[in-house]
Amino acid sequence: MFMLNPQDKAPIFAQLKKQIIEFIGLGILNPNDQLPSVRSLANELGINPNTVAKAYQELELQGYVYTVAGKGCFVSQVNIEADIQGNKIKEFKQVVMDCHKFNIEKELLISSIESIYEGGMKHAEN
Amino acid sequence: MFMLNPQDKAPIFAQLKKQIIEFIGLGILNPNDQLPSVRSLANELGINPNTVAKAYQELELQGYVYTVAGKGCFVSQVNIEADIQGNKIKEFKQVVMDCHKFNIEKELLISSIESIYEGGMKHAEN
Amino acid sequence: MFMLNPQDKAPIFAQLKKQIIEFIGLGILNPNDQLPSVRSLANELGINPNTVAKAYQELELQGYVYTVAGKGCFVSQVNIEADIQGNKIKEFKQVVMDCHKFNIEKELLISSIESIYEGGMKHAEN
Amino acid sequence: MFMLNPQDKAPIFAQLKKQIIEFIGLGILNPNDQLPSVRSLANELGINPNTVAKAYQELELQGYVYTVAGKGCFVSQVNIEADIQGNKIKEFKQVVMDCHKFNIEKELLISSIESIYEGGMKHAEN
DNA sequence: GTGGTCTAGACCACT
């Protein structure tokens, strides 16, 4: 279900977090869905349970999930999607401002957007 | 000349690197300009010379500067500016693809660009 | 496992780098093999961990190894071997061109090659 | 007359030395030819006289030139050319042995030699 | 346990 890249400089728990947030944003994980248990996920991914637990903890701290002792970890029912979108937009604006600073032409950016939205929705290879 | 943010989670040498690259991209530092000496910059910023040296060394490995032992460290004359712009654009496209994935409307992105490029906004709060 | 020559003018970290690259080229170290830990190797060689770390970091920057914080340093799985051979051949051609420039006879070079490849000579005295 | 590359990692005095040796090997500088004076050469190259002096000193130590106090520095009349060729051949053998170690095919090396000796005598770009 | 970062202070070669 999740994909980890050991060569990625980002710590594993952060990769996990990011993917869970992404899945929530994409509607693959919906409010009140239960996440896999720490142990099962750790087992499945071949990583340390502590690592999974850390990801879950941070997600809980940031309000994306809630934990019920003895039952498991569930996706929050609050308006997470808007939150995720908001963060992405903030990130987007930041990058645009950098582009502006470096005198990259506005038209170039807009045409990039057009082509991405029209074309396939494939990921860019890094 | 340079500004370090101790609260930033990024390592000091990376902050320094980023700023130097930015200054080159902005034309504040031009090809063959000499960077401050390792010692003087370390002194000025209140950090260890090794930390500055590490930043300089990585910049050299990546081709942004060249260093001459016994003389100092200089901005490369190759087309760095295009390189920096290229990286920013890549980053931009990546973010746009994420936005697309999360169903953020194209028009929203474009209008953000318009306002940033017209308004001449300075910086987003982090 | 590794051998350092204190009399060699080359810096320690460079000697280490060179040997690791050689071991990869020779198939002694294979893709995804784990390198000795920074601390253990430093201890074994009687040098400072920072020195080993520097070697590892440069190897990573050049793509020969990848390192996972908290786990260790591993040989890359990309086609490093071809890379190493390519570099050696480049070096070879450079030397041949020098020989040509100095009017060294072609036959002399070729016969040297023959004798080395047939004899299975070990090493030249430095 | 001489060409220095400040970006080259080799120290300037070594670059100078190498070129003088090369010129001797090529017959551009002949036995008992006088080298430019330390000061004039330093002036011409825009470098420190100490740097030139160091190059000359090392050349003298290695027997390539001899210095006459108050008169200048001259190319030795001993059999330098053979010496230079000998060094190159030694270097060549070393590289060939490395190639052998890395399982590079003998035929590849020989055909490289053929093409270099038949083709132009241009330098390889680094 | 691992590697990453940083400091303090030293010595060296080069200019």
Place this chain on the structure above:
DNA sequence: GTGGTCTAGACCACA
């Protein structure tokens, strides 16, 4: 003066 290298020893995040 410059940068390059190395040591000793520290703290941190990650697994």
